[in-house]
Each structure stands twice: as structure tokens, then as C-alpha cells.
Amino acid sequence: MSIVFLILSVLPIIAGILIKVLFVPAADGIDITGAHVFFTIDLPLGGLPITEAQVNSWLVILSIMFFCLFLTHGLKTKNISNKQVIVEFLVEKVDGLIKANMGEYFMGFAPFIAAILSLSALSSLMSLFGLFPPTSDINIVGGWAILVFILITYYKMKCGPLIYAKSFGDPVPFLAPLNIISEVATPISMAFRHYGNVLSGSIISMLIAVALANLSNLVFGWIPGFVGDIPFFRMGIPAVLSIYFDLFSGCLQAFIFAMLTMLYVAGGFPQDEYMRRKAARKAAREKASAESVAADAAEA
Amino acid sequence: MNNLDIISVNIWQIALSLINLVILFLILKKLLFKPVKKIIAEREKEIMAEYDKASATNAEAEELKASWEEKMSGAQARADEIIQDAVDKADRRNEVMLYETREKAEAIIKKAKADADRDLRDAQESIRQEIISVSTALSEKIIGREINMDDHRDLIDSFIDNMGDE
Amino acid sequence: MLELAIGIILGGCALGAGCAMIAGIGPGIGEGNAVAAACEAIGRQPECQSTVTTTMLMGCAVAETTGLYALVIAILLLFVAPGRFVNILINAIG
Numbered sequence: 254m255s256i257v258f259l260i261l262s263v264l265p266i267i268a269g270i271l272i273k274v275l276f277v278p279a280a281d282g283i284d285i286t287g288a289h290v291f292f293t294i295d296l297p298l299g300g301l302p303i304t305e306a307q308v309n310s311w312l313v314i315l316s317i318m319f320f321c322l323f324l325t326h327g328l329k330t331k332n333i334s335n336k337q338v339i340v341e342f343l344v345e346k347v348d349g350l351i352k353a354n355m356g357e358y359f360m361g362f363a364p365f366i367a368a369i370l371s372l373s374a375l376s377s378l379m380s381l382f383g384l385f386p387p388t389s390d391i392n393i394v395g396g397w398a399i400l401v402f403i404l405i406t407y408y409k410m411k412c413g414p415l416i417y418a419k420s421f422g423d424p425v426p427f428l429a430p431l432n433i434i435s436e437v438a439t440p441i442s443m444a445f446r447h448y449g450n451v452l453s454g455s456i457i458s459m460l461i462a463v464a465l466a467n468l469s470n471l472v473f474g475w476i477p478g479f480v481g482d483i484p485f486f487r488m489g490i491p492a493v494l495s496i497y498f499d500l501f502s503g504c505l506q507a508f509i510f511a512m513l514t515m516l517y518v519a520g521g522f523p524q525d526e527y528m529r530r531k532a533a534r535k536a537a538r539e540k541a542s543a544e545s546v547a548a549d550a551a552e553a
Numbered sequence: 554m555n556n557l558d559i560i561s562v563n564i565w566q567i568a569l570s571l572i573n574l575v576i577l578f579l580i581l582k583k584l585l586f587k588p589v590k591k592i593i594a595e596r597e598k599e600i601m602a603e604y605d606k607a608s609a610t611n612a613e614a615e616e617l618k619a620s621w622e623e624k625m626s627g628a629q630a631r632a633d634e635i636i637q638d639a640v641d642k643a644d645r646r647n648e649v650m651l652y653e654t655r656e657k658a659e660a661i662i663k664k665a666k667a668d669a670d671r672d673l674r675d676a677q678e679s680i681r682q683e684i685i686s687v688s689t690a691l692s693e694k695i696i697g698r699e700i701n702m703d704d705h706r707d708l709i710d711s712f713i714d715n716m717g718d719e
Numbered sequence: 720m721l722e723l724a725i726g727i728i729l730g731g732c733a734l735g736a737g738c739a740m741i742a743g744i745g746p747g748i749g750e751g752n753a754v755a756a757a758c759e760a761i762g763r764q765p766e767c768q769s770t771v772t773t774t775m776l777m778g779c780a781v782a783e784t785t786g787l788y789a790l791v792i793a794i795l796l797l798f799v800a801p802g803r804f805v806n807i808l809i810n811a812i813g
Binding site: 558559560 | 791794795798799
């Protein structure tokens with residue numbers, strides 16, 4: 254049964270390759286463009302183009318979902334399998350990351366951070382299969398960054414909007430515009446950091462691939478027949494670059510995005526103040542209930 | 554059928570990817586973290602139960618061991634007591650026997666002494682009687698007349714007494 | 720005339736992209752400093768290697784951001800701006 258889930262988790266990648274082969278016209282030469290648009294849904298504000306990036310990110314989500322089903326299928330308490338060791342290791346690792354960087358209060362963030370890590374890393378790794386990596390589309394990472402921004406703002410406002418508003422005029426009130434700009438810059442810098450890294454990697458890979466093809470044409474072009482057209486230099490050499498740009502950089506950017514999310518959310522949350530207020534509220538409520546009980550007793 | 558520009562911001566796409574992330578968060582929460590957390594908690598519970606059981610068994614064993622040790626030491630004490638008793642009894646009996654034997658021996662010695670005394674006295678008496686009769690006969694013959702027995706008895710008695718004493 | 724204008728636009732965009740990438744110097748120096756300090760720290764306290772490495776990678780990635788901004792501007796100038804500008808020019812000429 255679990256093997257079915259494993260196959261199902263690989264299937265979205267194959268489907269992505271098929272979609273790419275069937276519907277995306279082959280690029281000739283250097284054309285550095287965004288994702289291919291399959292069709293556009295008519296909506297106000299420019300409509301919603303269903304692009305390769307969107308489709309690939311859905312495929313990644315599907316793949317992760319089936320992989321989760323595969324991992325959590327047949328969990329036992331005794332005589333655990335290697336698979337269960339791996340899944341428990343992953344979960345404990347994410348939990349440890351949260352505990353180390355955010356504290357006990359934010360333990361509910363563990364699935365969110367795991368989602369960012371897995372979605373970002375696997376999206377970047379899509380380029381290993383020759384697919385369009387969704388993370389090199391600014392809209393995708395922009396969406397994640399905006400969600401992170403919403404979370405940051407929510408946790409900053411948890412003590413009340415007044416304290417949040419006051420924090421803008423922190424050292425001196427006339428710095429408020431700068432504070433607002435730095436606040437807004439957070440999601441933008443996060444999005445552009447991730448997007449720029451992945452995109453620059455793919456652009457450099459593409460430039461080098463084209464350069465190598467030209468070089469090989471120059472060196473082996475004199476050989477008659479089809480042999481001269483084979484770009485020999487494109488075999489193997491781009492794979493070395495791919496190790497850095499796709500594997501290392503992709504995973505590192507995923508880790509950094511998750512790390513910054515944790516630091517920003519936990520750093521913006523005034524935990525001591527919130528705990529103090531919570532305790533005060535609780536005490537007031539208990540006092541009120543005790544008073545009402547006393548009043549009831551007096552009436553009786 | 555065209556490509557997007559390399560940077561093209563579209564609000565709907567951003568919203569869509571935001572929703573995608575939320576959906577993946579829910580998927581991971583429901584499908585990965587919940588079952589794994591549950592299984593870890595279950596195992597922890599089981600392990601705690603095992604520990605409790607093991608410690609209970611351990612305590613029981615300790616108790617048993619203590620009771621056995623107590624019993625063993627009791628048995629040792631009892632054995633010591635029995636041996637001591639036996640030794641005491643034997644000692645006492647020994648003493649009694651010794652005492653009895655000594656008494657018996659003393660009685661025998663005493664009896665023997667008394668017998669010897671009586672024999673001696675009997676012999677002395679018989680010798681005296683004989684001496685009296687012999688001396689009486691002799692003196693009758695010598696003197697030739699009938700001696701007044703009563704007169705001479707005292708004389709002879711004193712003589713014999715002196716002789717016996719010597 | 721139109722060809723000349725388009726040529727000026729393309730040349731200006733390419734020049735601008737090249738100039739934008741001067742910003743690559745900053746992150747380069749900054750990351751070099753960061754890595755040098757990390758090496759020193761590891762040399763002084765080899766037991767902290769993993770923590771130092773992680774922190775260094777984090778810092779490098781953050782420091783890289785300015786360079787990436789420049790890269791994004793350069794990419795815009797190279798691949799997006801010429802088309803837009805030429806379109807604007809053609810529309811203006813009519």
C-alpha cells in the first residue's frame with residue numbers, strides 16, 4: 254500500500270515533465286523569459302495567468318502530500334522501520350529548529366516552517382528535472398513573503414495595535430517614515446533574495462550552456478556529418494555548476510527563507526509584554542469570578 | 554501562448570501562491586506532524602508504562618529478597634540457638650553426671666571405711682573376748698581357785714583396754 | 720532615425736546593466752570579510768564549527784541581497800526594459 258503512495262509522489266514530477274514536453278514550445282538560443290503561460294483566467298486587475306510556475310508548484314505540493322502519506326503510512330510504536338526513523342528524525346529536527354530559534358511558545362509553527370522548507374527546496378530542485386523552478390518566479394516567492402509579513406504583523410499586533418503603532422516612532426518620532434519603509438522592505442527583500450538567487454543561478458547556467466555549445470561548435474565544427482553538430486562540451490560540465498546553483502543554492506535559500514521567517518516572527522513578538530498582559534487579564538478574570546461568587550454567597 | 558516577462562507582478566498569482574503555502578501548511582500539519590506526534594506520544598506512554606511495570610516488578614523482587622534474607626537470617630539465628638541449647642544441655646548433663654559419680658564414689662569410699670571400721674571393731678571385740686576367756690582360764694588354773702568374776706573383771710578389762718589401745 | 724533611437728535605447732540599457740552590476744563589489748567584499756572572520760573564529764574555537772558555519776552562511780545570504788538587487792535591475796534592463804522602451808518610442812512616434 255505504501256509503495257502506491259511512493260509512486261504517486263513521483264508521478265507529479267513525471268506529469269510536470271510531460272506537460273513541459275507537450276505544451277511548452279522549445280526555446281531556441283538564449284531567451285531569458287518568465288514562466289510559460291498556459292491560459293489566462295479573466296479577472297479584474299489583469300487576470301490570472303495559469304503559468305508553468307503555478308502548475309509546477311501545485312505538482313510539488315501534490316508530491317509532498319503523497320510523500321507524507323507514504324512516510325506516515327503504517328506507523329508503529331514498536332519495531333519501527335527505517336522509514337519511520339527517517340520521518341521521526343525529520344519531525345524532531347524541525348521541532349528542534351523551532352525550539353532553538355523561536356522558543357516554546359511558537360511550537361505550532363513547526364508545520365509552517367516545514368512547509369516553507371519543503372516547498373522552497375523542492376521547487377528549486379525542480380530545475381534538476383529540467384522543469385521551470387517555481388521559485389524563480391517573483392509572484393510565487395512574493396506570495397510566501399507576504400504571508401510571512403502578515404504573520405510578522407499579526408504577532409507584532411498581538412499586544413494591541415496601539416503598541417504596534419507606537420513602535421514606529423521608536424527612537425525619535427520623525428524617523429517613523431523610515432521605520433515604515435524598513436517594515437515594508439522586509440517581505441520585498443525576502444522575496445527578491447530568494448527569487449534573485451534562483452533566477453541568477455538559472456541564468457548563469459543557461460549562459461554557460463549556450464557558451465559551451467558555441468565553443469564546442471567552434472572546436473568540433475570541422476568534423477563532417479552530424480558529429481560536428483553534437484555539443485560535446487555541454488555534456489557533463491553544466492552538471493558541475495548545477496550542483497552549486499540547483500542543489501546547494503536551492504537548499505540554502507530554502508533554509509535561509511525559513512530561518513528569516515522564524516527570526517522575524519519571533520523577534521517581532523513582544524513575548525514578555527504579552528505574557529505579562531495575559532497573566533494580568535487572567536488575574537483580573539479570576540478576581541471578577543471570585544467577586545461574583547462572593548456576591549452570590551452574600552445574596553444567598 | 555506566450556511567456557511572461559522575467560519580472561511580472563500579478564496580484565492574483567501572488568494570492569494563489571500564498572494560498573498554496575497555507576494549503577501545504579495544512580497538509581503537513583494533518584498528514585505529517587499529527588500522526589508522527591501521535592505515534593511518538595503513544596510510544597512515550599508505552600515506554601512509561603513499561604518503566605512503571607519494570608519498577609513495580611523491581612520493587613516486588615526487592616521485597617521478596619528482603620523477606621527471604623530476613624527468613625534466612627532468622628533460620629541462622631534459630632540454628633545457633635538450637636546448637637547453643639544442645640551444648641548447654643550437654644554441659645549441664647555432664648556436670649550432673651560428674652557430680653553423681655563423685656557422690657557415688659564418696660559413698661562407696663565411706664561405706665568401705667565404715668565396713669573396715671566395723672571389721673576392726675569386731676575383730677578387737679572378738680580378740681578381747683578371747684583374751685578374757687583365755688586369761689580367765691589361765692588365772693583360774695594358776696591361782697586355783699575360783700576367782701570372783703565380778704572382782705576381777707574390772708581389773709582385766711582395764712588391762713585389755715590398755716592392751717587394745719596400745 | 721528610428722533605428723538610431725532603438726540603437727541608443729539598447730546601448731543605454733546594456734550600459735546601465737553593466738553599471739548596475741558594479742554593486743557586485745559590495746557583497747563580494749562583505750562576504751569575504753564575513754568568511755575571513757568565520758575562519759578566524761573556527762581557528763580559535765574549532766568546537767563551534769557547525770554553528771559558525773551556519774551563521775556565516777546566513778549572514779552571507781543576507782549580505783548577498785544588495786548584489787541580488789543589482790542583479791535584478793540588470794536583468795530588468797537587459798531583458799524587459801528594451802522591449803518596453805522601444806514600444807513606448809514607437810507609440811510616441813505613432
